[in-house]
Amino acid sequence: MFLQRVVVFCALLGVSWCTEDWTFPEGFKFGAASASYQVEGGWNAKDKGENIWDRFSHAHPEIIKNSDNGDVACDSYNQWERDIEMAKELGLDFYRFSLSWSRLLPTGLDNYVSEDGTAYYNNLINGLLAAGIQPMVTLYHWDLPLPLQELGGWTNPLIADWFTDYARVAYSLFGDRVKIWLTINEPIVICDVAYNTGVLAPGIRSPEHGANICTKNVLLSHAKAYRLYDTEFRSRYHGEVSLANQLVWFEPATADDKELAEIAIENVTGRYSHPIFSKEGGWPPVIEKMMAERSKEKGYSKSVLPPFTQEEKELIRGTYDFYAMNHYTSRLIRKAKEGEHTATWYFGGFRDMNAVLSPGSDWKPTASTWFYQYPPGIRGQLVWLKEHYGDMKFMITENGLATFGGLNDQDRIDYYESYLKQLLLAIREDGVKLTHYTAWTLMDNFEWTDGYSVKYGLYEVDFEDPKRPRVPRASAHYYASIIKNHSLNVVKPKNENDRLTAREEL
Template sequence: MKYYVVLLSVLIERTWSTNDAPQQLKFPPWFKFGAATAAHQIEGAWNVSDKTPSVWDVFSHEKPSRIGDGSNGDVACDSYHLWREDIEMVTHLGLHFYRFSISWPRLLPSGFPDRISSAGRRYYSELIDGLLAAGVEPVVTVYHWDLPQSLQDLGGWTNPLVVDWFADYARVVFSLFADRVKTWITINEPLVFCDGAYTMGVYAPGVLSPDIGKYLCNRHALLAHAKAWRIYDQEFRDRYRGKISLANTITWYEPADGETDDVAEIVRQYGGGIFSHPIFSKKGGWPPVIAKMIAENSRRQGYPKSRLPPFTEKEIKFIRGTYDFYALNYYTSRVVRRARPGETIDAWPFFGAPELNVSLTVRPEWKKAPPSWFYINPVGIRHQIRWLKEQYGDVEVLIAENGYASHDPTAHDMDRVQFYKDHLEQVLLSIYEDGVNVTGFTAWSLMDNYEWMDGYVPKFGLFAVDFNDQRTRSPRTSASYYAAIIREHALIEPPEYLSVTQNATNTNTSYNSLILSFVLIVYFIK
């Protein structure tokens, strides 16, 4: 049956490709499209060969109640064994690039470079070579949350030595793969793995230390990124001419009715500025408004100095400028207002709300996706991109993640189609009306996978994965739509017969195409 679904997918793509997009809906010639995954979320094979446990292996095994469905990533999508099928999906979509991450404990079983796993090295090398043979650029994330548990036992991201541990690991990765990989992301979403772990305890390693731990993690993640960037810059760039940055997930914040923009800007500086200002601003260091607020809060709480550890002048210079582009992950938005006296502030899903004494809400017109934190506001991605330009100048922006989660495993995912259409429209407006240098878009995710604390319940995939069998991958309608956009290099309307609004004025052409698709499927089944 899988092949009949693929046939229908191809026929739908052919129908979409007949659209003639106006010039303003064309993407610039240099614009690239990709899709993304992460090692722990898809690879499985958690204890195969000499791989050692990551913090997520231990967290999900020892505390299954912290995972929405009690599951773990032991098998996940089994991409460690099925990577060739992953490449088939990538080529089916016609992607220009595929973003994936390397598992630190798979490549370096001890966490240190004393021994490189031959099995881990072979796996990633074969994946990279397979992508290149298919004409697809590998975009590699060095760290996507799977810290070796052996290093967590030594303090993990709260230990200042983690800066050197990460740098040593990154050097190994570059030495093995930089000859074939030209785009790198050092660290993915430090806001989440620092604040989510230490503020809420909902992410591995689940150590609650909201006052101290999360800010140590913040500081060390920035220094680790900077050290890895400088290693690449000094030791590998001249030979391989690649680009490297880190990826930040940023929620767009706007003021509630009756509030000034000042309160929203403070939240933006926390949510986006903490991991941007030290790298991308001209002065470097923590965002001044955030450093001042945390210092004042710390004094009121009885601490002798700020809980946000300051950078030395040498460290400020070391971190500043360590980028070649801005990698932005965008999903959702919030409305900000000042907290009322005596109001209880919830740290979820914005971990800094108690620190900033703000309350977050949403606008009633924002449609909710199934995950508790996910409200859809497509224009938010344009606002966020424009904010980055206002803050940091004409930096190149790569949208490194954007996608929609549902709880529906079926193939006909028109909500996801609409989500991508609406967000890509805002990306085009960012390029043509706001003059932002956006050079690429990455769909999250290539396929359904293990979504951390939510387990396998949210379905983000362009391809569905049947986790009850042999991890069979099947294209959804959104895969066909995304493939058509890539092929036409333009934003095109879904055919009327697949419209979310089910417009009654369907064209005969679209209707006949759908009938033809099903007739052919019936013919092949017979």
């Protein structure tokens, strides 16, 4: 009722921001996210095992900006109570975080479960629940235990069983309180980006073989962990399970490039979605055909994209309770002209498409070189998923802006407003059943090869101070106001000290 009066009042004054009702549906949930290696620190605390990012950042500091690493990061291992306090200050409905596989299982296998790791995550989960905040837990966010990597990691087919054993431990320890699980975060980064470039852990470059073997094994690992929950834990705990895909939206640069754009979407979205969410399962037919043709042209006797057996297709198909989507950026795509340098990019398949990728001329750049802003892309991606895989429940499990820092982050406020408006349009005009939105990230953290030079946080972290103090940015007040009012019809703060919309006044 109050918001309705505000809208009418502002309309009388001619203030444009509140002449439309940008209220979210009843029951819509807002959260923020982090990931274990990026925030925890405590890399060798107690009995924690070494993981691939521990080893990679120590062995190859030259690859990471300023030779940064996650040894201390935000020190969330010691400051988990402050993390909960921040989540409570924002008024979050849920907090998404990941378990460190090697903190919970120091050997990577289930023969030894760490009491210290168990206590750490129990403290975090129980503290969140006591604050009225639901935990959303990711089992794997890129930090594979080193002993498993030394056996081949995601290219060893036994990884699916190792991952399932790890999932069983996590479900058994925390499943009574955790009701939303994400098995694996951004398989396309774990496989395509890592093995296509070699500049992410484990630091192995194998674009034709490593990337494709990894892709199949990640899908099988997810499926087995999902089936495990379904058969052994669902009837007791009544939770939900999916995996989180990082999706880049592609639009044709010209009318002649529509088919090419569709292939690009199938390459990035379909390879990690079609096997799980389609009715028939297996690889997207257009990608399977393209990979087989290109493999033959390169002299291989069989496709470098490993086939699924019928049994594997049935194992993977349908292993979801919702679609979890991470989204940041988009690209225009067009056919390459004769002699023109074509796209290799981070994701596999593009080197064979004879295509050129570029941002739109009016898309705003960000602090990350790969990241350009195009708000309609998040809506376009959701509509594509609904059209191709059906009318299911969707969650945005990551979305946020890369900046170079500063407390008065009006650019981040504008980013959240523009992307959230597109999500509301998807809900209202396209009928997308979107239920959750997750801001990336709760606080500045270790951003992989960018180290600490790039900032995504609602809270600024001082990485020069051993105590790692956290201070809310203007965007934190703005996001808190959206959550409190369940609407974008709020006054934007002019700087980090403007708490008008976040708290007392509204």
